[in-house]
Amino acid sequence: DTGVSQNPRHKITKRGQNVTFRCDPISEHNRLYWYRQTLGQGPEFLTYFQNEAQLEKSRLLSDRFSAERPKGSFSTLEIQRTEQGDSAMYLCASSLGFSGGGEQYFGPGTRLTVT
Amino acid sequence: GESVGLHLPTLSVQEGDNSIINCAYSNSASDYFIWYKQESGKGPQFIIDIRSNMDKRQGQRVTVLLNKTVKHLSLQIAATQPGDSAVYFCAGVEVGYSTLTFGKGTMLLVSP
Numbered sequence: 738d739t740g741v742s743q744n745p746r747h748k749i750t751k752r753g754q755n756v757t758f759r760c761d762p763i764s765e766h767n768r769l770y771w772y773r774q775t776l777g778q779g780p781e782f783l784t785y786f787q788n789e790a791q792l793e794k795s796r797l798l799s800d801r802f803s804a805e806r807p808k809g810s811f812s813t814l815e816i817q818r819t820e821q822g823d824s825a826m827y828l829c830a831s832s833l834g835f836s837g838g839g840e841q842y843f844g845p846g847t848r849l850t851v852t
Numbered sequence: 853g854e855s856v857g858l859h860l861p862t863l864s865v866q867e868g869d870n871s872i873i874n875c876a877y878s879n880s881a882s883d884y885f886i887w888y889k890q891e892s893g894k895g896p897q898f899i900i901d902i903r904s905n906m907d908k909r910q911g912q913r914v915t916v917l918l919n920k921t922v923k924h925l926s927l928q929i930a931a932t933q934p935g936d937s938a939v940y941f942c943a944g945v946e947v948g949y950s951t952l953t954f955g956k957g958t959m960l961l962v963s964p
Binding site: 740741770772777778779780781782785792793828830832840841842843844845846 | 886888893894895896898901936940941943949950951952953954955956
C-alpha cells in the first residue's frame, strides 16, 4: 500500500494526558498537512510542512499542540494536556506541492477520544 | 479568509439517477476547488478538481461546474450507484496559499 498511513487509528485517553500521532505520507510527496475533523463537519486545517519546514499554522493550533517532520518524511502531532474538546478525527494529507494547492491525498485518520 | 459551504445537508436518490451536489463559496480570491468523497471511518478521497480559469471539467461519471459570477460550484454524478453513498465536501484554495478550506459536507444516500 503506497497511500498515506496514520497510526494509531484510534486513541482513547484521559483528560490531561499527552498523546502523539504519526503520519507517513506518500514517499515522493514533499508537502504534509494536518487537519482536524469533528462529527458532521469538514476537515479544518491545522498546519503544514514543506519538506522539514513548518510553513503555516492555523490559529486552531494552540500551544498545547506541536507538530514535527524532522527528516522531511514522516510527521508527528503531539497534543499535551488533552482536553475533552480535543476529541476529534485527526487527518493527515500529503501532496506534491506547487503554488495553488495540488491534489492532497488523505490518510484514514486517527480518532481521538478524551474522557 | 475563505468560507465554503453547502446548500443541502442530505441528498437521497435512487440508484441510476443523476445526483447534483451544490456548494457556494465567499472568497473570490479562491482559484482552485476540489471535491472530496468521504466514506464512514475513512479519510476524504479526491474526486475531481477545477481551476478558476475553467467552468467545467469532466471525469469518469462526474462533472464539476464552476460559476465564478455567483461563486457557486456543483458536482454532478451520473448514474448514481449505492457505492456513491458518502459525504461529499467541496474545498477551496486561495491564491498564494496551499491549504484547503472545506465546507460542511452533503450526505448522499443512494437507494437500490
